Amino acid sequence: MAEFQSESTSSLDPILDLLLSVGYADARKTDISASKRLSGGLAWCVAAVNSDGPRFDEVPDDETLTQQEEIEIGKQGIEESLRSMGCPHSLEDYQIETLDCNAIFPVVQWLVNRIRLSLSDDENQQELNVMNQLKLLRERIDKEGASIAVQKLISLMESLKHLERQESEFQPNCNVTRLELQAEVIELEGRIASGCDRKSLSHSLNQSFIEPLEKLNSAKRELAARYRAIVAVKRQLDDVPSQSELIQYERRFSELYVHIQEKLRQTRKCYGTYNALLEIKELMLKETSLLNSISSQFQDAITSTAGRMKLIDSMEGIVKSSQQVIVISPPLQL
Template sequence: MQEGSSEQEFNSIRASIAMLNSNLDQQNQRKISVLNELQNLQEKIRKEGAESKVKKFVSLLENLKLLERQESEIRCDFDEKRSSLEAEVSDLEEKIAAGSDSKMLSRGLDGSLNESLQKLNSAKRELAAKLRAIVSIKRQLDDAPSQSELIQYECRLSELNAHIQEKLQQTRKFYATYNALLEIKELMLKETSLLNSINSQFQEAIASTTGRMKLLESMQGIVKGSQQKLGKVQLGLQEEQKVCDALKERYTAAMAEQRRCYSLLKAFQEECARNEKLQSQTSA
C-alpha cells in the first residue's frame, strides 16, 4: 500500500512538472505574440510619424526586456528545481527498488514532497505574476490608438478647428459692430450736449462783444476737435481699406490657384482615362 501511494505521489510530482512545462510553453508563446505585436506597432509608428507614442512604446519594450530577464532567471531556477526534483525522484525510485525500510522511506518521502510542493507553489506564483505583468503590458499596447482611430481624431480636430475659427470671426464681427455703434452713440451724445449748450448760451453770448469773441473761439475749438476726430477716423478707414485690399488680393490669388488646380485635375483625369484606354487596348 505504501509503495502504491509512493508511486501516486511520484506521478503527481511528474504531472506538476509537466504542467509547469506547459505553462512555460504558453508563456513563451504569449511572449512571442507580444513581441510580434510590438514590431507591428513600431512599423505603424514609423509610418505614421507618431512621435508622442514612441516614448511609451520604448518604456513598454524596456519593461518587456526586464520581464524577459526575470523570466530567464525564473526559468533557470525552475530548471534547477526540476533537476533536483528529478534527482530526488530517481533516488526514491532506487530506494524503492532496493527495498529500503518503509518507515524511513515514507518519512523522507513526506519531507521531500512537502519541499517539492513548496517549490512548485512558489514557481507557480512567480509564473502567475509574470503572466499578469505581460497581460498588463498587452492591455497598454491595446490602449494605443490605431491608424484609423488617429485619422478619425484628426478629422474631428480639423472640423472642431474650423467651427472655432467660424465662431471667432463671428464674435470679432459682432464686437466691431458694437464698438462702432457705441462710438456713434458717444458722438451723437456729444453733439446733442454741444447743441444744447450753444442754444442755452447763445442769447447771452451774442449780447456783448466779449461774449461773441468767446463764442467764436469756442466754436473754432469745436471745429478743430471735430477735424482731428475726422482725421483719426479717416486714418482708421484707410487702414481698414488696406486690409480689405490685401484680402481681396489674397482671394484673387486663391481663386486663380483653384482654377489652376481644377485645370490640372481635369488634365490628370483625362490622362488617367487615356491610360486606362491604352491598357485595355494593350491587354486586348
C-alpha cells in the first residue's frame, strides 16, 4: 500500500507542477489530500479558462476563487464542464477520485495550454491598445499644433537661461569695478592727507571720477537693456497658453460651433416660412383679382344666354387651371 501511494505521488507531481506553473497555490499544500488538490486545481483551471484569458497577476488562487464559480462548477461537474469547453480528452469523476494520472495529465495539460494561450493573446491585445493610444496622442498633438507651441516654449526658456547666465557673469564684473573705485578713493584720501598740490589733486580727482562714472552709466544702460530683454522673454512665456487653457479654448469653440449651427437652423426655418407666406400672399392676390374680375363680369353676363354660357366656360377653365396648379405645386410648409 505504501508503494502504491509513493508511485501515485510521483505520478501526480508533474500534474501538480503544471497547476503550480499557472498560479494554483494549493498544488503544494501537504495538509490537503491529493484528491482534493487535484479536483480543486481542475475546477480552478476551468474557471480561469472561462474568465476570457486571465493574467498571471490576475489569476485567482484557491482562496480568491468566488463562491459562485465554485458552486457553478460543483453543479455541472468537472466532467460536464470539460465536455462543454470542447476538451479533446475524456475524464470521468471516478478517475479523479482514484487519481488516474494517465487520464488526468492530458486534461490538465490541455487546460494549462488554454490558459497560457489566453495570457499571450491578452498581452498582444494590450500592446496593440498601447500602440493605438500613442498613435492617437501623436495625431492629436499634430492636429492642435501643440508641438509648435512646445518648441517655441523651449526656445524661449533657453533664451531666458542665457540671459540669466549673462546677468550672473555681469555681477562679478560690477563687484570688481566697485573694489577698484574704492581703492582709488583710498589712494586719493592718502594723497590729500599727505598735503599735495590742491590744483593737481582736483584735476586728478576729476579725471579719476569721469572715467568710472562713464563706465558706471554704461553698465547701468547695459543692465537696463538686459533687464528689459528678460522681462520681454518672461512676458512671451506668460503669453503661451497652458494645456488646461488649450482644453478650455477647445471646449468654448465646440460650444460656439453648436450655437452657430442652431442659429443657422433657425435662420433657414425663418427663410422657409417667409417664402411660404410670400407664395400664399401671391396666391391670395391672384384669387382676389380673379374674384373681382368675376364680380365685375357677372352682372353683364347673367342678362343674356350667350353671356351665361361664356361665363360658365370661363369658370370651368379657371377650375381646370386651378386644379393643375394644385397638382403641380408642392405643399407649403410653415
